[in-house]
Amino acid sequence: MKIIIINSPLFRDKNSRYDEDSLPPIGLGLIATSLKENGFNVELLDAVALKIPLNELIEKVNNEKPEFICSNVFTTNLELVKEFVESINYKTHFVIGGLSTGSLWEEIFKWKNENQIDIVHGDGELIIADIVLGPLKQSASNEDGNRRFFKIDNQSIYFVKDISEEKLNRTFFVNEPIINLFGQIEANIVTSRGCIYNCAFCAAASSLNKDFGTREKNTSSIIYEIQHLLNSYPHLQSIRVLDDLFLKNAAIVNKAIEVFSNFKLQWRSMAHVQTFKGVDESTIKSLKKSGCNELFIGIESGSPKILKQIHKTQNVEVIKQNLSSLLRNGINIKGYFIYGFPDETVQDMEMTYSLAEYLKDVSVKYGSQFRTSVFQFRPYHGTELYHRLEEQMGNKAFSHVSSVEPNDELSERVGRIQFNFHSGNYAQPTLKTVHDFIYETTSLNSRVYLPPDGQHKNSFKSNTAVQ
DSSP: OEEEEEEOOSOSSOOTTOOOOOOOOHHHHHHHHHHHHTTOEEEEEETTTTTOOHHHHHHHHHHHOOSEEEEEOOGGGHHHHHHHHHTOOSSOEEEEEOTTHHHHHHHHHTOSOSSEEEEEEEOOTTHHHHHHHOOOSSOOSEEETTEEEEEEOTTSTTOOSOGGGOOOOGGGOSSOSEEOTTSOEEEEEOOEEOOSOOOTTOTTOGGGOTTTOOEEOOHHHHHHHHHHHHHHOTTOOEEEEOOSSSBOSHHHHHHHHHHHTTSSOEEEEEEOTTTTTTOOHHHHHHHHHTTEEEEEEEEEOSOHHHHHHTTSOOOHHHHHHHHHHHHHTTOEEEEEEEEOOTTOOHHHHHHHHHHHHHHHHHHHHHTOOEEEEEEEOOOOTTSHHHHHHHHHHGGGGGTTTTOOOBOHHHHHHHTOOTTOBOOOOOSSSOHHHHHHHHHHHHHGGGOOSOOSTTOOSOOHHHHHTTO
């Protein structure tokens, strides 16, 4: 029996301009490992890392005819996965998973394919073998003919209570290790599941995932995994922690210091803007000494109004203080920003740009690096903002949500095509103004000087204020 697991494509066509580093699909790797441990012939096909266009993926699967096809799905590639499933022309069995399936399962039920489609929302690594061989120890939450939806929450027999014990066969990954931005040989780990925060634009928000909770690996299991990576890749120089949110509070900061102080490695991870509130300077110095090279932080906006709307801290001074303390101590930051939130004004966008500019100047002053990663708002299925827009505007609010057509004009301006889709415009200013702010905030990455006190070589804000 052949089982193929697919990391689903982001684009319909092979895009030669796509040069983003892809990350190993560790969740799919855990599922593939579980199946292999149970004696199945399993292949993990990473369509993202291998840049496989949709037509080639369809052709490959129709030729190989695996008995089971497992794939993830996201808001951003829903239409591609739908087209893939509807183009498979032989008898097989689909298993579809991913965070967004909790909101998309009814739509997936309607896909035009006569084959069995099982949808798994939550942990997939324990239920998958029973889907393949049976018998299932849990009934479907919803069922209609040859469509079944399984919710693997903390009440499910298939829920992974202790993620510290899980095995991962890394030979399934085609993109590890990589050479990262800093020229270091880097591999990846996941140490937790779930998020304690409640961002209104995010499908991982705590209010949407109460039945799943958060889980963390214990310290010894993380140390063991890093040592295993060093044994596998003796020249390894860096670890990237791929958790939704690794450094979520002060306690985890101390845990990270404890873990990474055992190794002579650099490391990078996600953190929250509130993580370092109240964390003293000596702890931040210890974090740097442990090898912390860069933190990825969702700043999103510099407008108190927008920050309140999306459930982030409204105190911009707290953001400045927390992140400046990192930059001052040599910890680099990649800050994520979003323009185009519902009801966002030019003035809101100016505040976001000013915050990004301030943090860039702090980094230049202290010789660290602050880089921006800037996106246009897109309402993801099932999120609080998605439902809010649905109430206000009905289905017409989402005409572009499932678009998989790259926005070439924006991509050309910012020099990055990842997640630049035709997303519609939910903000008050014109779409051009939204794109202008995205471009200008991205352009801060090229600034390598600190202007004289307050004298920025930039007329962008004054030029856009009248639009």
